[in-house]
Amino acid sequence: MxxxxxxxxxxxxxxxxxxxxxxxxxxxxxxxxxxxxxxxxxxxxxxxETPEAASVMLPAASIDASLMEIRRRYADEGADPGNTGSGQRDAPGSLDRRQPDGNPPSLRRR
Known part of the structure; x- marks a missing residue:
């Protein structure tokens, strides 16, 4: 598996x-x-890991729109894949993949 x-x-x-x-x-x-x-x-x-990818940032509005689309898609099943229980995202702002420590890029809240 x-x-x-x-x-x-x-x-x-x-x-x-x-x-x-x-x-x-x-x-x-x-x-x-x-x-x-x-x-x-x-x-x-x-x-x-490319330099071009390191500068990509996702605006909060884009994330919110995507989460709303997913919630609508699965609303009939009663599932909310984006729900963390708090009713809000973990933190406001954009996702930023740049890491000053040189580690491989990952999505993290900024």
Whole structure:
């Protein structure tokens, strides 16, 4: 089974490649999904480590709009994937991926 951080990617790939849920894959299908997911993750890391990616910032309004869209999409199921229980985002402001310590970029609140 894939790592917790890559589970979404693996679920999506299982549906795209084989048209079935991750837990229904045969061992060779699961191996293929794992290989593709690993390669996608490697490519993503390479892209996020570029100088151009280091200056990307997401405005709070963009994040809010995306969360609203997700909430609307899943409202019928009673699920709120963006809800942390507080009714608000963790912190106001933009997401900033730049890290002065030289570590690989990651999304963090600014």
């Amino acid at each position: 894939p790592e917790a951080g890559g589970i979404y990617r693996s679920i999506k790939l299982a549906a795209q490649l084989f048209g079935k849920p991750l837990e229904a894959l045969a061992p060779e299908e699961l191996h293929r999904v794992t290989c593709v997911a690993t390669r996608q993750q490697e490519i993503e890391v390479l892209i996020l």
